[in-house]
Amino acid sequence: MEEPKGMAGNGPAQGTSLPAKDISKYVPETRRKPGELGIALVAFLIGALGYYFALGMTSGKFSSPSVFPKLASALIMALSAFNFVKALHRDKPEESSSLGRYLFPADVVVILLLLVAYCVVLPRLHFIASSYLFMVLAMVYLQRGKKILRAVLVSALALAVLVAVFRYLFLVILP
Amino acid sequence: MEQNLQYFLIPFLNWEMMLLIWVGVFAGIWVGAIPGLSVTMAASLLISFTFSWDINSALALICGVFVGGVYGGSITAILLNIPGAPAAIATGIEGYPLAQRGEAGKAIGLCTTVSVFASFVGIIVLAVAAPVIANFSLKFAPRDFFLLAVMGILLIGSIGGGDPVKGITAGAIGILISMVGMDPSTGEMRYTFGNIYLMAGISFVTAMIGLFGVSEALTQFRQAGLKSPKQNLDRIIPSWATFVKYLPLSIRSSLLGVFIGALPGTGGDVAALLAYDQAKRSVRNPSRPFGTGAYEGIVAPETANKGAIGGAFIPMLTLGIPGDAVTAIIIGALYIHGLKPGPMLMIETPHLFWMIVSCLSISSIALLVLGLISVKPFAKIIEIPKEIIMPVVIILSVIGTYAIQNSVVDIFYMIGFGIIGYFMRLYGYATGPMVLGLILGPMLDANYRRTMQGAEDQFLPFLQGFVTSPISLFLTLAIVFLVFSQTAVYRRWRGIQ
Structure with missing residues (x-):
């Protein structure tokens, strides 16, 4: 799919020679974008x-x-x-x-659905369970169903670090 | 003088204070790097658990967190295009393209060294000229704050992403959203529709986390499969020649930061944006065109927001008026410990003034060491595959948003802003101006109305004020110049690209 020009944070460039784009560099287009x-x-x-x-x-x-x-x-x-x-x-x-297709490529749709589901379950399951589920499902999907064990372990580790640092070190209350 | 030097040396000779400052800077860097976790929040937390401590130790820790926290905000702005704090928005504009070129290490290295320099500029001004600047800053009337906010709004031209009309549209929507909630001067509800959650307004930090953090993650998911750029970490400490090259810009921007920081109610965020804009207008041959990774665009905002730290202490220590939210909390700490902040503070307890100057100096030294040590591990973050880092970024955004006022509704707002930001980016509407509108909207509204009320709701006396007061006249002329300098005539004349 063709990427829109002038979009902020246009994704990482491959290698180091490609010029990066950001919000300060807007390239006017001859065609208007869908929508x-x-x-x-x-x-x-x-x-x-x-x-x-x-x-x-x-x-x-x-x-x-x-x-x-x-x-x-x-x-x-x-x-x-x-x-x-x-x-x-x-x-x-x-x-x-x-x-x-322009607004919602498959990956964006899935992440948005996961975010909505996260908002729904957060008040019920609370922070740890809902965040763990969100991270595992998002990582498994984005890795196209491969390396499931890595997703499970990385999510657990990331969450453990986040909870330890925020809840116990910075005394931040979690949802 | 000798007495003052003795006070200054207290923290240097006390290992406990020294240790607390270093711990504070280290913790501050991490707190600052997470969007939503602010230095203000960290400082208020520290007040509660340093309650029973000696005042010297409490101040040492808070000063460390303050300096580290302001620096930390820029790290995520450079690495992930997600500013840790509003003061780092401008840094991300140039920093993120640099990270995409594999120059994150060099960018953070430069950011660290100029930050330390600016921090010392702020401290020196605080030590030498505090009373003079404090008295001058008190002369600022609501009209002058209104003019400062107008100057801020003009920055949309700089951060608006090339299409100024779309930038201003986004900025105006930001101002409109900032009007939601109870009007602070009359208590009237605006755009609340009877909803209790809307009465308190929409926090601009919540909006910032959504518009930068979640929308960045969503935008990144459009390019699945792209590898993250490999970072070059060979030379992270800038050479002496590089440092000297940016010295004039560093001095200019840090002094601007000190002054903006010294004004009550304005802080590092406004200072950094003004300095970025000023650099964009005045630097003739940037290392790269602005917007594509110009190092000047990192130096200016970073020196301004660090200079603002020393600046914020100026009215606090000399007059008992906080320069920003963190110094307001420090005033609270002083009260808790039985001291009375105000004009007599420097006369009755001069040791406190010199000890804070000293704690800030040690914090800056600690920042140099800890900042440079952290460059390599920080830069490695960007090499983590996107499918791993982005879900974690979203969860971090959730924690940061919830931490602001422990409200699940804020998380929904944040995600909503994330989706709005995603659509905005798709159609070339930059998200920066919207946040700018949210920050400056209340400042514009409140100060305009105060000035108008002062002029008894008459338009002519309102306008006359802009030319009869010297400070207002200066600011009005500065605004005229800012508008003029955006025209093609001026750019051709100055030979700026």
Whole structure:
């Protein structure tokens, strides 16, 4: 799958000679990415809702609590409209690149599902059990089902170190 | 003078204090490196278990943790693009591309040496000019803090990721999110929708961990199978020539850090971002273009946030006003031990002032040694396969988030911000400006409104204040210059790429 340009933290380069990309180096593209118009619309909606709810706050003075929420919301709407029009002027995305595949490659979907499951079980199983399960399952999946023993052992070791350091040395309370 | 020297030498001659400082620096480096575990939290924890100790020993440990912790925040920013603290956001912009080139060792080595230098600059200013700077910093009115926040917002141009409009959009969304919760001046609820969890607002540290940590992990999973870069660890300590080359920038940025640190309410985070921005504007021939691994982009924020440590102690020791959250906790410690921080502190207990100067100096020496020893093991972290390190990073982010206020809801927010950050990165919206908006939003809002109330809600007197007060006029002119320096005309004139 083709990687988007200008993405932050564009993954490790192989070897040491490849230039790294980060958020400071944005390369404008001729084609828009799948869903780029959608994200500008979502941002506009955030601004519109922000403004709408700010109307219910105390206003009428230059120092009212609603001044900054309104200013920020109006700015978001104006800039998102600009981003939308700018994206509209670029070529359409490639036919082959579907929005679903672009946003959610298989690995990202699996990790997101694991994260959601983690959030669900965390209040019930608490930190140690749920974190151990999350790490083992994530590592086993990312290693494509190989080296299961390594995943089991590394997760146990990592968790033991984390609990020892945070719970007993830094006295941090764990969920 | 002789008396002061004697006070200064106390920690050097007391093996117990010496040991506590070294332990503090070591622990601080690790606490600082974990996103969410902050120096403030470590210092407040230390207060509780040093309660029954002698004040000298307690201060020695806290000073060590303070210096080590500010340094530790930069390590994960360089290695994993996940800043351990907001003060390290700017460091990650240049540090992470360097780690991707296999130069993490060199980057951390440089970061360590310039950090120690800046820390000493802060200490020297603290020792020599504390009262003068403290009195000056008290002259800052709400209007001036508002102008400082505006200056901060202008940094979006620097960390906005090339598309300034998308950067400003992200920054404005950050400001909007920072408005969530109870308005501190009127008690009115903004965007809380009757939800009890939203009333306290959304912590910018929670957002930072999600936007940098989890979104980085998710982005990395898009490139499964790519090997982590091999790190070159042959020469980690920068040569004398390299150090001298960056000396003017180091001095400039550390002094900026000392001053920003001395202002009550602003600390290393704002200082580091301002210094990064200033370096980006003023360095004509960086080692590489900014954004692709320029060493200048590590030197500037790192010297600024270390200079801010000495700076934060200035108003605390001379006036009893904390320069940042950690010094606020130290004031608490002084009260617990029966001392009264305030203008009389230096007159009644001069030994305390000189002992803190001394503890900070020893901490800086310890930082040099411990920092350089840790470079190689730290740099090795990046060579661990991604499928192993990234799940661990996510769990670390969970611990860090929960530690802020022991709330499971914060973990959900953090993961939510992680997913938002992932989408933002996909479409070229940098996550840095959103965090910047979250940090500066409340500062902008509160100080703008205070200034406006001072001008009796009249727009003209509000504007007049910007030109009638000398400090405000200076800051206003600085903002005009900052805007002008982003134009093509200025860059051509100065010959900057």
